[in-house]
Amino acid sequence: MNDTIAAIATASGVASIAIVRISGPDAYEIARRMSAPKELDAREARLSTIYDMEGEIIDRGILIYFPSPRSFTGEDIVEFQVHGGMVVAQRVLESAIHFGARHARPGEFSKRAYLNGKIDLSEAEAIASLIEARSLDAARILLRQMRGELGRFVERVREGILTVRAYSEVSIDYAEEDIPPDILEAIEAGLQRLSCDMQRVLDSSERRRGLIEGFRIAIVGRPNVGKSSLLNALLDYERAIVSDIAGTTRDTIEEQIRVGTHIVRIVDTAGIRDARDEIERRGVNRSLESIEEADIVIALFDSSREYDEDEDGRILRLIEGFEKERLIVALNKSDLPGRFDTEILAPFPYIEISAKREFTRLMSELEKRLDGFSSSDELMLVNERQMDAVRRCAKQIEEAREPLRRGELEIFSYHLAEAASAIGEISRPYESEEILDRMFSEFCLGK
Ligand SMILES: Nc1nc2c(ncn2[C@@H]2O[C@H](COP(=O)(O)OP(=O)(O)OP(=O)(O)O)[C@@H](O)[C@H]2O)c(=O)[nH]1
Ligand SMILES: [Mg+2]
Structure with missing residues (x-):
C-alpha cells in the first residue's frame, strides 16, 4: 500500500463536472505539480489552474486536499473537480500517472479504507450496494449500514454467543449430565433468542432483496388478454408487438420502469396455453419460470371474453x-362490454383496468406492494456473502444444542466458537489477501 493510486470517480459520459481522485503518500506532491498554489490547505476547496505533464493548461478546477488520516482511505487524498466530459478528466488522470501515481483497480480506494481501519467490511459493502440501489428505501437502509448498523448487530450476536459460552464454562466444573437445570434453561433460552434473531434478519433480507437488485414484476395470463398492451402502456411506448392473434408474444420481454420511488423490472410473458409448436412450448416454459422468479405477479384476465376453464382456469x-x-x-x-364471469375471481381481490385507456389503479396497487416490501425497519443483509455468514452461524448454534443436551460441553463450546467466528466474518473476515481482492474487485472503478 505504499504506492499512490488514481482514478476517475465519476461516470463516463457528458456531465458538467468530473472528479479525479488520487490517494497515497505522493498524492499531495502530484497535485502540487499539476496546479498553481504553492500549498493546499486541509479540507479547503481551492480554485486553481490545472496543468498537464507537459506544463500545458488543461482546465480551471477545484482541488481539495484531505490529509491522512482524516480521509476516506485514511491516506493523503487530493480530489480534482474538473469540467465534465471525459477528455479533461482523462488528461488529469494521465498526468497524475505521469507524475508517479498508478491506475487504481476497481474498489481499491474502499479496500484501502478497510485495511486502514476506516470502515469495516459491511460498511464497504453498503457503499458498493448504494451505488447500485434501485430504490430510495434501499438507499436509506444502506446509509444506516454505512454508519455501522450491521457491524453493531454482529457485535450483539457475538456477545450473545460468548455469554452463553460463559454459562457453559461455569458448568464444566459440574459432573457430566449434571448441569443444574436453571443454568441449562438459561443457555437454551439464550440459544433460542439468537436463532430467532438471525432467522428474522435472514427472512426479511430475503424478502427485500429486490430493494437493491430491483424488484421483478411478471405479467401473466392466457394469450390475448392484453399483457403486451399493458407492458407498452406502462412503458409509454410500443415496446412489444401487440395483435389480436393469440400467441403473439413468444418469448419473455424485460424492461425497467419507475414506480413511485422504486426502479423495477417488468416482464411481459408469452400467453400460457397448450403450446401449438416447439417454440411456443419453450416460451410458455419461460412464462412459468417468470412466475417463480417474480416478486410480484400481475395475473391478467380479459373481461370481454367468457371465462375459459382450460386457459383462464390454468x-x-x-x-x-x-x-x-x-x-x-x-x-x-x-x-369493452363485459362477458367474463367475475364470480370466478371472487377468491381474489381484483381490479378492473384497460391497458388502452385507464390503468392508474394498477400503478397505485403496484406502488403499495413495493412500499410494503420496504416498510420494515429491520436490519438488512445486502449480499450473498453476508447471508452466508449468518446462515453458517445459525447452523453452528443449531448444532450446539444436541451436545448440550448430552452434557458434552466441550463439543458444545466448539460449535459456539465456530458460530462466533462465522458471524464475525461479516465485518472483519479474512486475512487472505486473495479473497479480499476478489471481493473489492466487484466494486466500481474509482470507489
Ligand atoms: N379494447 C381493448 N383492447 C385491448 C386492451 N388491451 C389489449 N387489447 C387488445 O387485445 C389484443 C391482444 O393484445 P396483446 O397485448 O397482444 O395480448 P397478449 O396478452 O400480449 O397476447 P399474447 O402475446 O398472444 O399472449 C390486441 O388486439 C389489443 O389491441 C384494452 O384494454 N382494451
Ligand atoms: Mg403479448
Missing part, C-alpha cells in the same frame, strides 16, 4: 396459494 390454479402481497389480479379491457 392461470387461477397457478396463482392459487400465492401470498397476497405478491399477487395482483386484474381484469383487463374494461372499456
Whole structure:
C-alpha cells in the first residue's frame, strides 16, 4: 500500500463536472505539480489552474486536499473537480500517472479504507450496494449500514454467543449430565433468542432483496388478454408487438420502469396455453419460470371474453396459494362490454383496468406492494456473502444444542466458537489477501 493510486470517480459520459481522485503518500506532491498554489490547505476547496505533464493548461478546477488520516482511505487524498466530459478528466488522470501515481483497480480506494481501519467490511459493502440501489428505501437502509448498523448487530450476536459460552464454562466444573437445570434453561433460552434473531434478519433480507437488485414484476395470463398492451402502456411506448392473434408474444420481454420511488423490472410473458409448436412450448416454459422468479405477479384476465376453464382456469390454479402481497389480479379491457364471469375471481381481490385507456389503479396497487416490501425497519443483509455468514452461524448454534443436551460441553463450546467466528466474518473476515481482492474487485472503478 505504499504506492499512490488514481482514478476517475465519476461516470463516463457528458456531465458538467468530473472528479479525479488520487490517494497515497505522493498524492499531495502530484497535485502540487499539476496546479498553481504553492500549498493546499486541509479540507479547503481551492480554485486553481490545472496543468498537464507537459506544463500545458488543461482546465480551471477545484482541488481539495484531505490529509491522512482524516480521509476516506485514511491516506493523503487530493480530489480534482474538473469540467465534465471525459477528455479533461482523462488528461488529469494521465498526468497524475505521469507524475508517479498508478491506475487504481476497481474498489481499491474502499479496500484501502478497510485495511486502514476506516470502515469495516459491511460498511464497504453498503457503499458498493448504494451505488447500485434501485430504490430510495434501499438507499436509506444502506446509509444506516454505512454508519455501522450491521457491524453493531454482529457485535450483539457475538456477545450473545460468548455469554452463553460463559454459562457453559461455569458448568464444566459440574459432573457430566449434571448441569443444574436453571443454568441449562438459561443457555437454551439464550440459544433460542439468537436463532430467532438471525432467522428474522435472514427472512426479511430475503424478502427485500429486490430493494437493491430491483424488484421483478411478471405479467401473466392466457394469450390475448392484453399483457403486451399493458407492458407498452406502462412503458409509454410500443415496446412489444401487440395483435389480436393469440400467441403473439413468444418469448419473455424485460424492461425497467419507475414506480413511485422504486426502479423495477417488468416482464411481459408469452400467453400460457397448450403450446401449438416447439417454440411456443419453450416460451410458455419461460412464462412459468417468470412466475417463480417474480416478486410480484400481475395475473391478467380479459373481461370481454367468457371465462375459459382450460386457459383462464390454468392461470387461477397457478396463482392459487400465492401470498397476497405478491399477487395482483386484474381484469383487463374494461372499456369493452363485459362477458367474463367475475364470480370466478371472487377468491381474489381484483381490479378492473384497460391497458388502452385507464390503468392508474394498477400503478397505485403496484406502488403499495413495493412500499410494503420496504416498510420494515429491520436490519438488512445486502449480499450473498453476508447471508452466508449468518446462515453458517445459525447452523453452528443449531448444532450446539444436541451436545448440550448430552452434557458434552466441550463439543458444545466448539460449535459456539465456530458460530462466533462465522458471524464475525461479516465485518472483519479474512486475512487472505486473495479473497479480499476478489471481493473489492466487484466494486466500481474509482470507489
Ligand atoms: N379494447 C381493448 N383492447 C385491448 C386492451 N388491451 C389489449 N387489447 C387488445 O387485445 C389484443 C391482444 O393484445 P396483446 O397485448 O397482444 O395480448 P397478449 O396478452 O400480449 O397476447 P399474447 O402475446 O398472444 O399472449 C390486441 O388486439 C389489443 O389491441 C384494452 O384494454 N382494451
Ligand atoms: Mg403479448
